[in-house]
Amino acid sequence: MFTPALLLNVAKLEANGARMRKAVASRGLDFRPHFKTAKCIEALPFILDPANPRLTVSTLAEAEAGLGAGIRDILYAVGVAPNKIRAIGDLLARGANLAVLVDCLDAVRALCGAFSGANHRPRVMIEIDTDGHRAGLAPDAPDLLALAGALDGLDLAGVMTHAGESYLGPDPEGARAYAEREAQGASEAARRLRAAGHAVPIVSVGSSPTATFPGGTHDVTEMRAGVYALGDLFMANLGVVAPSDIALSCLVTVIGHQIGRNWILTDGGWTALSQDRSTANQAVDWNYGRVCDEDGNQFENLVVVKANQEHGILSTRDGTPVPDLPWGSRLRILPNHACAMADQHRVFHALRPEGVEVWRRVEGWAPTGVDT
């Protein structure tokens, strides 16, 4: 195989998908997996709930791919912008039952102006901020009722929050506290809206940590999660997946050595691995990725210590001598962050018992046919 190459262990993807579906179903919640990690139509059957297929997307290109695979119920979970409105209209006209996200009056007014008299209208979700991580209105924000009240001719689909701070962990108990907070906050926002006379059919929460270590359900109806399906070192450090559950890796080849520096050089730099360093602040720092042999067996201490554009430099975490890996040896690098490593590649090489399949990933941001 030409390296670097992105490898996806389909059996692990399938097991991770099934485990999360079962966990969410056991709590009586709908499941809306996030497409942003896999971004691949062939991976969809392994993550969707077949009885109730709903999808979360981070780009309208992902929405188009999901629609092409027959998924109509799609949440575009990034705050809407003016230049997205035409593409949203196109996807609606092609049959998508699309929900879009807002947290400000300007966005509501623009959506109403574009769609309130249209044949195909997006449903609208209001973004709630429960942990100060990113976007959204606080559950007790006065603007919340004003936003819902301004939805002239468009249906409120519900509220959603993403407990991004749950990535700070540092452990299952930390995640559980964030989960409780996001469920409480989203539910409080939903109750305020209902008290003001609005139907709030969906109360959507989630992240891989809070889906794995939930708090109380409160008024939550729906769970979202994405990265759990592929898994990575960051999620393994949090306990969301076991290290052996990580389905994603990058195949690289040894191209040289610097013996005096205890280095092995490979052809997998940051264009292949990403520059993600998200384990840097966790209990176990895997630098730019943990090294496995060609079959996926993890070396105890071998990591990517430096990532240049097309060169990866391997060494040991503890200064012990690097293993004997001659020129041409092939290795797998586990990702710090599956979304980031996968984003560097156009295709997965999907490893199945019957052989390797090439699975194309969704690229870019715009659906086809949109003037980019």
Added chain:
Amino acid sequence: MFTPALLLNVAKLEANGARMRKAVASRGLDFRPHFKTAKCIEALPFILDPANPRLTVSTLAEAEAGLGAGIRDILYAVGVAPNKIRAIGDLLARGANLAVLVDCLDAVRALCGAFSGANHRPRVMIEIDTDGHRAGLAPDAPDLLALAGALDGLDLAGVMTHAGESYLGPDPEGARAYAEREAQGASEAARRLRAAGHAVPIVSVGSSPTATFPGGTHDVTEMRAGVYALGDLFMANLGVVAPSDIALSCLVTVIGHQIGRNWILTDGGWTALSQDRSTANQAVDWNYGRVCDEDGNQFENLVVVKANQEHGILSTRDGTPVPDLPWGSRLRILPNHACAMADQHRVFHALRPEGVEVWRRVEGWAPTGVDT
């Protein structure tokens, strides 16, 4: 324009290209620009020396693109690996005058085994390490002569070094010291090889800092550089380009605000900007990028303080209130590292006086037709 979108100011690209060509020519050296930053056929005329077109590439996909544009003299400047040999043979058969890079006997033996009796043979460059940054043999390494001596049936094209440590600057004087060191080291290696009876036609050095702030020429025949053509905040901090020379930016749209936190949210996260933080250790840290208005006018203190997957969070470096940029405002983000930002995008939106052209970038690692 659908955002995020990668913008390339062609007038600045042209000026940066002309300035570097002139500087290298004034020293009597050949110029072999690096394709790894632009990776785009339409950009080639602005960086190549038209009288003497030579190209450096970091992938064989770039080599194929260069060959398709009529460039035959190509240096593949990453140590060769076994799985690249067939693709190298294909490119040679298609007319590429390809030089490949080695720093170990295993690689030399594999190349000789594959090509020594072949109709189309790669030239071989030996990689020299002058600053402990990455790959290569030290100029005084005993193995240097053994490597050249093992080249059975293949021609030694010369030696090359990349002063990667020159990126540490911290300033023009620092770069000049690294430039002196790489020129001296590569020349010493060339002289040792010549004394042992080997022809060494090419002595190739370079990086954008050392090409901009050169030391003595010694035996150097050829200069390489890449990132200078697009420019970035890192190179501006080093003095390689002026801030106003930066030709690359990412167009993003304001999607919301968190007023209490002095934040502006945009649709440009790390998928659009990259996770590169290379200015973090320089005198001026631009976080995930410096913010300009839609026309490219730089705000004094506004930076991307956080980059999530599809969200960029802007704030000021000094805690002063963020400017009034309503929902839907469009902004340009300057890159920390042009190679990394560009690598996140499939196309450039090339800004020319006559309008915007879409220029496709070279993607992936393998030439077309290679079994990936």
